[in-house]
Amino acid sequence: MIDTIDISAPDPRARGRQYGEAAREQIAASVAFYAESIAHKTGLAWSDVLDRAGAWVPIIEGYLPDIVPELRGIADGSGRTFEEIVALNSRGELTRGNPFEPQDDDEGCTSFAVLPEANALGHTWAGQNWDLWAGVADTVVALRIAQPGKPTIICHVEAGQVGRHGANSAGIALNANGLGAGFGTGPGVPGALVRRKVLESWDFHDALDAVFDARQSLSSNLLLTHRDGFAIDVETTPGRNGWMYPTEGLLVHGNHFQAFIPPQIENTYRPFSVDSLYRVPRVESGLRRLRRDGSTDEAVATTVRAAMSDHFGHPDAVCQHVDPRRHDLDRYATIVSSLVDLTAGTYRLTPGLPCANSYQQVPWNLYDGPGPEDRPDVPGPAHALAGLR
Numbered sequence: 001m002i003d004t005i006d007i008s009a010p011d012p013r014a015r016g017r018q019y020g021e022a023a024r025e026q027i028a029a030s031v032a033f034y035a036e037s038i039a040h041k042t043g044l045a046w047s048d049v050l051d052r053a054g055a056w057v058p059i060i061e062g063y064l065p066d067i068v069p070e071l072r073g074i075a076d077g078s079g080r081t082f083e084e085i086v087a088l089n090s091r092g093e094l095t096r097g098n099p100f101e102p103q104d105d106d107e108g109c110t111s112f113a114v115l116p117e118a119n120a121l122g123h124t125w126a127g128q129n130w131d132l133w134a135g136v137a138d139t140v141v142a143l144r145i146a147q148p149g150k151p152t153i154i155c156h157v158e159a160g161q162v163g164r165h166g167a168n169s170a171g172i173a174l175n176a177n178g179l180g181a182g183f184g185t186g187p188g189v190p191g192a193l194v195r196r197k198v199l200e201s202w203d204f205h206d207a208l209d210a211v212f213d214a215r216q217s218l219s220s221n222l223l224l225t226h227r228d229g230f231a232i233d234v235e236t237t238p239g240r241n242g243w244m245y246p247t248e249g250l251l252v253h254g255n256h257f258q259a260f261i262p263p264q265i266e267n268t269y270r271p272f273s274v275d276s277l278y279r280v281p282r283v284e285s286g287l288r289r290l291r292r293d294g295s296t297d298e299a300v301a302t303t304v305r306a307a308m309s310d311h312f313g314h315p316d317a318v319c320q321h322v323d324p325r326r327h328d329l330d331r332y333a334t335i336v337s338s339l340v341d342l343t344a345g346t347y348r349l350t351p352g353l354p355c356a357n358s359y360q361q362v363p364w365n366l367y368d369g370p371g372p373e374d375r376p377d378v379p380g381p382a383h384a385l386a387g388l389r
Contacts, residue, residue, distance in 0.1 A: 016073020026159030111175035113231035118249030119294035123343035126173035152369025163196030169369030171227030180272030188217035227342035
């Protein structure tokens with residue numbers, strides 16, 4: 001099973017220290033991998049990366065101020081430098097070339113949202129296959145982050161990162177995919193920080209604000225799902241964003257632009273991951289079976305696992321296996337598959353390929369944390385109406 005870490009200290013630096021101490025070994029492995037991988041992909045020595053990491057700090061502070069002391073705490077607890085932790089949280093920007101030059105993304109994933117009308121059990125589900133370098137598979141950890149005045153977050157990340165894929169006690173889930181087609185210049189808000197801010201949101205309005213308020217240097221796809229049976233997919237770019245909604249309660253996204261093609265690249269665009277063109281319809285087809293077969297929790301897990309274990313196009317399939325023809329540092333695989341029941345609050349992960357591993361439930365429930373009725377800044381709708389009488 002993937003290692004689980006409960007983070008609940010009262011202040012950000014102490015929470016970071018808790019995290020860093022618990023994931024010290026995995027963070028060291030992650031740093032070692034990226035130090036080698038970034039040099040292979042970009043020609044930048046790790047020392048050059050760390051020298052430039054400071055460029056992100058004012059950007060991060062302006063976007064999500066409380067996270068900077070948490071990053072410092074992770075460094076304290078893990079015995080790494082602050083710059084190394086910043087680099088881990090900016091690895092998407094760093095591994096696609098010089099971060100001060102136009103970028104290109106190369107992270108494959110297949111995400112989905114299944115709303116009540118699309119499954120016989122009538123629950124709201126979110127999840128994905130997370131396809132990443134096989135060399136970081138052992139660095140993945142599951143976190144539960146309890147913060148005063150904010151929803152509790154459950155997420156799974158590469159050790160040392162503060163956000164990636166997850167859900168919160170306000171009933172909001174986030175899944176993410178690479179889109180390629182980098183055309184931004186200069187450092188923008190790292191994707192891990194955008195995702196963390198989404199997961200700190202009490203409501204869908206603030207979650208979308210977190211997405212649309214960020215100036216990014218990469219294109220990235222974000223699928224947001226709410227337990228009330230609503231989902232939207234946002235294709236973010238350094239320019240404008242595009243969005244799309246479920247069809248008959250089902251929304252699946254891969255690694256190509258599906259809502260629109262940015263005008264900056266419309267005359268030259270080609271999907272960086274061509275297997276995305278068949279992964280999306282293959283998963284859609286598999287998940288449609290939930291209308292007939294998804295009448296129990298176990299049946300849903302079985303049907304979703306079958307869909308996410310699809311091997312059409314192997315090794316570049318929905319369930320991606322290592323391609324031995326690629327360089328060791330360029331070998332991708334599905335390192336985790338996730339299945340979150342936003343109705344019941346269960347959060348499940350496969351420790352590796354879904355074809356070889358069943359979904360295992362983390363030891364927490366999403367709703368063991370504060371809900372929207374507990375938020376300190378805005379009263380709930382019943383209280384608001386009472387104030388008008």
